[in-house]
Amino acid sequence: xxxxxxxxxxxxxxxxxxxxxxxxxxxxxxxxxxxxxxxxxxxxxxxxxxxxxxxxxxxxxxxxxxxxxxxxxxxxxxxxxxxxxxxxxxxxxxxxxxxxxxxxxxxxxx
Amino acid sequence: xxxxxxxxxxxxxxxxxxxxxxxxxxxxxxxxxxxxxxxxxxxxxxxxxxxxxxxxxxxxxxxxxxxxxxxxxxxxxxxxxxxxxxxxxxxxxxxxxxxxxxxxxxxxxxxxxxxxx
Numbered sequence: 001x002x003x004x005x006x007x008x009x010x011x012x013x014x015x016x017x018x019x020x021x022x023x024x025x026x027x028x029x030x031x032x033x034x035x036x037x038x039x040x041x042x043x044x045x046x047x048x049x050x051x052x053x054x055x056x057x058x059x060x061x062x063x064x065x066x067x068x069x070x071x072x073x074x075x076x077x078x079x080x081x082x083x084x085x086x087x088x089x090x091x092x093x094x095x096x097x098x099x100x101x102x103x104x105x106x107x108x109x110x
Numbered sequence: 111x112x113x114x115x116x117x118x119x120x121x122x123x124x125x126x127x128x129x130x131x132x133x134x135x136x137x138x139x140x141x142x143x144x145x146x147x148x149x150x151x152x153x154x155x156x157x158x159x160x161x162x163x164x165x166x167x168x169x170x171x172x173x174x175x176x177x178x179x180x181x182x183x184x185x186x187x188x189x190x191x192x193x194x195x196x197x198x199x200x201x202x203x204x205x206x207x208x209x210x211x212x213x214x215x216x217x218x219x220x221x222x223x224x225x226x227x
Contacts, residue, residue, distance in 0.1 A: 100152030
């Protein structure tokens with residue numbers, strides 16, 4: 001079965017602290033992995049994707065096929081990072097649907 | 111330019127009524143997707159289109175749900191004989207290209223919050 005698990009519903013940190021949002025997936029092939037973010041009163045938007053191997057707003061994520069994980073990390077959290085974060089998987093072969101995790105709310109306190 | 115738009119933004123209806131939710135994708139975008147998001151959950155895939163062709167409707171929960179995109183632009187998701195369990199946020203997304211080997215970025219609309227009383 002294709003599944004994305006985000007074990008934490010809420011992650012609360014102080015400004016300047018490191019952040020790691022966990023994401024594990026279940027898929028037999030080679031999926032594409034994504035992180036989407038929804039800031040307050042805004043629409044869901046792409047944050048980053050594993051094939052780009054880029055850092056967006058200081059966030060990075062590495063695909064670990066051995067552990068089937070795609071954790072999102074940032075060394076120093078900012079208050080503006082507070083948002084809902086969703087990990088998503090797209091099955092290989094151009095099958096375009098996204099399978100989302102339940103999401104983790106990140107709260108960064110001053 | 112304008113992003114994906116959805117209407118209505120909020121819809122309250124009584125059990126048993128039919129509802130039609132509209133999605134207007136980004137101009138020129140080929141693919142269009144519908145997702146449903148229950149409270150506390152992530153978006154759940156319902157169906158998607160390339161141009162006017164419905165490519166996959168495996169996520170539609172039952173035959174009360176249908177979607178169309180007759181001219182390859184605006185899409186309508188219709189729920190017949192609504193039930194309380196249909197209450198959710200319904201999200202639409204579009205992407206520029208036909209599905210290929212690489213997943214295209216999906217651009218989401220603001221969603222329609224449906225409440226069935």
